[in-house]
Amino acid sequence: MKIPRLVFFLLYAHFSTGTVVLDARATEGPVLRVEDCYMLEKVAINVTNSQCDFIISSTDGHLGSVMFTIEGDSDEENIFELQYISPPRTSDTVVPIYLVLKQNQVLSYETTNKFNFNVNVAGASEKVPVAVYVYKPPAWTDGLSIEQIEEEQENTIFTISAAPGDGHPLSDITIELIDSTFQQIEVGQWNRNTLEIIVPKIDREQQSSFEIYLEASYSEHPRASAVRTIGVLVTDVDDNPPTIQFNHNKSVEVTVPLNATSVVVTNVKISDPDLGLHSEFSVSLKSPDSLRPALTVSPATGVGNETIDIIIDPTKLVEDDLTWGTFALELHAKSVNNENFEDSVPMTVTLYKEQSSGSASLGTTSAVLFTALVQCWRYL
Ligand SMILES: [Ca+2]
Ligand SMILES: [Ca+2]
Numbered sequence: 001m002k003i004p005r006l007v008f009f010l011l012y013a014h015f016s017t018g019t020v021v022l023d024a025r026a027t028e029g030p031v032l033r034v035e036d037c038y039m040l041e042k043v044a045i046n047v048t049n050s051q052c053d054f055i056i057s058s059t060d061g062h063l064g065s066v067m068f069t070i071e072g073d074s075d076e077e078n079i080f081e082l083q084y085i086s087p088p089r090t091s092d093t094v095v096p097i098y099l100v101l102k103q104n105q106v107l108s109y110e111t112t113n114k115f116n117f118n119v120n121v122a123g124a125s126e127k128v129p130v131a132v133y134v135y136k137p138p139a140w141t142d143g144l145s146i147e148q149i150e151e152e153q154e155n156t157i158f159t160i161s162a163a164p165g166d167g168h169p170l171s172d173i174t175i176e177l178i179d180s181t182f183q184q185i186e187v188g189q190w191n192r193n194t195l196e197i198i199v200p201k202i203d204r205e206q207q208s209s210f211e212i213y214l215e216a217s218y219s220e221h222p223r224a225s226a227v228r229t230i231g232v233l234v235t236d237v238d239d240n241p242p243t244i245q246f247n248h249n250k251s252v253e254v255t256v257p258l259n260a261t262s263v264v265v266t267n268v269k270i271s272d273p274d275l276g277l278h279s280e281f282s283v284s285l286k287s288p289d290s291l292r293p294a295l296t297v298s299p300a301t302g303v304g305n306e307t308i309d310i311i312i313d314p315t316k317l318v319e320d321d322l323t324w325g326t327f328a329l330e331l332h333a334k335s336v337n338n339e340n341f342e343d344s345v346p347m348t349v350t351l352y353k354e355q356s357s358g359s360a361s362l363g364t365t366s367a368v369l370f371t372a373l374v375q376c377w378r379y380l
Helices: none
Strands: 009-016 019-026 031-033 037-040 053-057 068-072 080-083 094-101 114-121 128-135 139-142 146-150 155-163 173-180 186-190 194-200 209-218 221-235 243-246 252-257 263-271 280-286 295-298 301-303 305-312 325-335 342-353 369-376
Touching (some): 139 221
Parallel strands (some): 146 221
Antiparallel strands (some): 068 114, 243 263, 280 301
């Protein structure tokens, strides 16, 4: 039943700067003012996230008791309803009211991208037509999910872009850097839906990969957003020499049978933290002529991390030249692919007879021993 519109005049006085202003307005029943509105697909929409905010007014107040019914051809009465954030007070004459989805309802752009229906406001003279457009969140348009950057570069810049999703009339997208597992990452220039990501100089040997978390949203509707994770791989450059490290922190003494052919007197660790070809190295031992044939390293080349044995073969000691005593050596590790990268450490080998009697007739008397004492000057 239609309620007849009540019309009467309200007079009130407004005091301002000493001037009395008289205003006269007609009271009228509830009036719903609406605009075309947009709803994000696949999201439960309630008064806290609805972007469809309308205005209901009545000079009579009592808005809390106004009834709304939705009438449409596509089951809209079971999809939509109007809700206040909180019940209006009896004296309220103008309050916002939100178009929301009923419980368990979500919209799909592919199913229906536009609704047209009427809202019938009890006490109002006319039905109010409403159009609801369904839209998708922003969509990422370019940039790979995995980026590669080279280590030791001053600043590497790549760009990430997003575009409005289907159905959305706005073109302004904001892309934000939410987080990154490489904290020094920076945001560069913002240029119309495209964001520059700046990666400062990074040492691959400290951090070989990281992730960047981004969010794209409509500038005016920040809740309609798309998130994205980008993995960044740091590619290697040959920026480290091989380094030699002894496995022990004092001199090593080994007793060697004179007829033995291969005795490990010590070993060292040689490591190059770069990748693949960038970590290949060769190892050599500089020693006096009398020791050179007898002292070798094995293996003589390595990749990455290797344990290198220093081996003595007494049968190759030159008998005539053999002098018991201390000999200075130098162990070298040289990068195979970068001649500027080399490490070396000084060492000494002291050879002395284990048995004070008897001769060290080399290579013939298995009972005769000697001792090799190896010292180096780089400890753990
Ligand atoms: Ca290297
Ligand atoms: Ca490197």
